[in-house]
Amino acid sequence: MVKWNQLPYDGPKYDESQDTLIRQSSIGQMQLCPGRIGFMNSPKYLAMISEPLAFGTMVHHIISQDIIENKQQDRLLLSMNEWVEEILVDDYEWSLTKVPNPRDFFAEITVAYRTWVDRVKPTLAGEEILACEEEFFMYLGKGNTGNIFLKGTADLVTANRLMDWKTSGRAWKQAKADFSFQASVYMPLHRQALGVEHQDFWFWVFNRQQASWELLKTKRTVAQINAALATAIQYGKQIEAESYPCTPVPEASFNKQRGWYCKPKWCSSWNACDAKFMNDGINEKEVAVRSW
Ligand code: SF4
Numbered sequence: 001m002v003k004w005n006q007l008p009y010d011g012p013k014y015d016e017s018q019d020t021l022i023r024q025s026s027i028g029q030m031q032l033c034p035g036r037i038g039f040m041n042s043p044k045y046l047a048m049i050s051e052p053l054a055f056g057t058m059v060h061h062i063i064s065q066d067i068i069e070n071k072q073q074d075r076l077l078l079s080m081n082e083w084v085e086e087i088l089v090d091d092y093e094w095s096l097t098k099v100p101n102p103r104d105f106f107a108e109i110t111v112a113y114r115t116w117v118d119r120v121k122p123t124l125a126g127e128e129i130l131a132c133e134e135e136f137f138m139y140l141g142k143g144n145t146g147n148i149f150l151k152g153t154a155d156l157v158t159a160n161r162l163m164d165w166k167t168s169g170r171a172w173k174q175a176k177a178d179f180s181f182q183a184s185v186y187m188p189l190h191r192q193a194l195g196v197e198h199q200d201f202w203f204w205v206f207n208r209q210q211a212s213w214e215l216l217k218t219k220r221t222v223a224q225i226n227a228a229l230a231t232a233i234q235y236g237k238q239i240e241a242e243s244y245p246c247t248p249v250p251e252a253s254f255n256k257q258r259g260w261y262c263k264p265k266w267c268s269s270w271n272a273c274d275a276k277f278m279n280d281g282i283n284e285k286e287v288a289v290r291s292w
Pocket residue numbers: 033034035036246247248261262263267268269270273274275276
């Protein structure tokens with residue numbers, strides 16, 4: 001297993017035919033319930049679509065174009081019906097005709113972007129940008145049949161820190177940034193990929209209620225990063241072994257109540273999973289449908 005001080009810069013390269021790839025977002029899903037990933041190949045699996053998810057994707061897109069082209073994206077603001085539709089179709093198999101009020105949706109994307117230009121972009125002046133929305137792979141160690149890799153894409157890597165844009169229905173608490181697994185594993189990922197030793201991560205969070213961007217800064221110690229690497233490889237080995245024990249009740253729940261995530265609205269595996277039957281008043285026969 002790799003550690004912060006021993007990350008190989010010329011380690012093995014990912015080989016799709018024998019290696020296992022894990023994303024930080026998959027680890028988040030598996031920490032809730034491994035079945036959320038385990039049924040992904042089932043014909044009954046329903047890939048998630050929701051207004052908050054799609055909103056975040058659109059805001060990320062316009063911001064990354066601004067950074068990559070280094071200019072304000074007035075063109076994208078005026079052509080949302082084209083590129084928003086394209087992303088909805090490509091990423092979510094959805095379409096603008098299924099969005100209840102596209103005009104409001106566009107208006108809020110515009111607000112998020114314009115306030116980012118006013119509040120966040122000026123803070124990037126003078127920062128040396130190393131990567132924007134670029135995908136990297138990190139070698140985590142050996143599995144049983146091949147190597148285990150983690151794949152990640154930070155929104156922005158500068159010479160000084162890592163940054164990520166988040167969109168949220170309400171303000172984030174500092175603890176959310178401090179316990180973020182993404183922050184912990186993206187530091188070694190970019191150390192291995194780009195040779196930058198960042199232990200600072202800035203989350204810029206767009207609070208949709210307030211229509212404003214808020215900054216949450218967080219740091220990690222080497223011990224915390226090593227602990228995250230140890231966790232990541234364990235989940236990688238679980239995926240390699242195709243072992244996905246379902247946990248509809250959170251481990252920390254002493255009163256044995258179903259977790260919030262084990263509902264037709266929140267679990268893409270709901271229609272495929274038999275572990276959801278708990279006789280706890282939830283209608284487990286409800287068929288999940290994709291909805292905005
Ligand atoms: S329905 Fe519940 S138990 Fe089944 S995979 Fe989803 S969260 Fe896990």
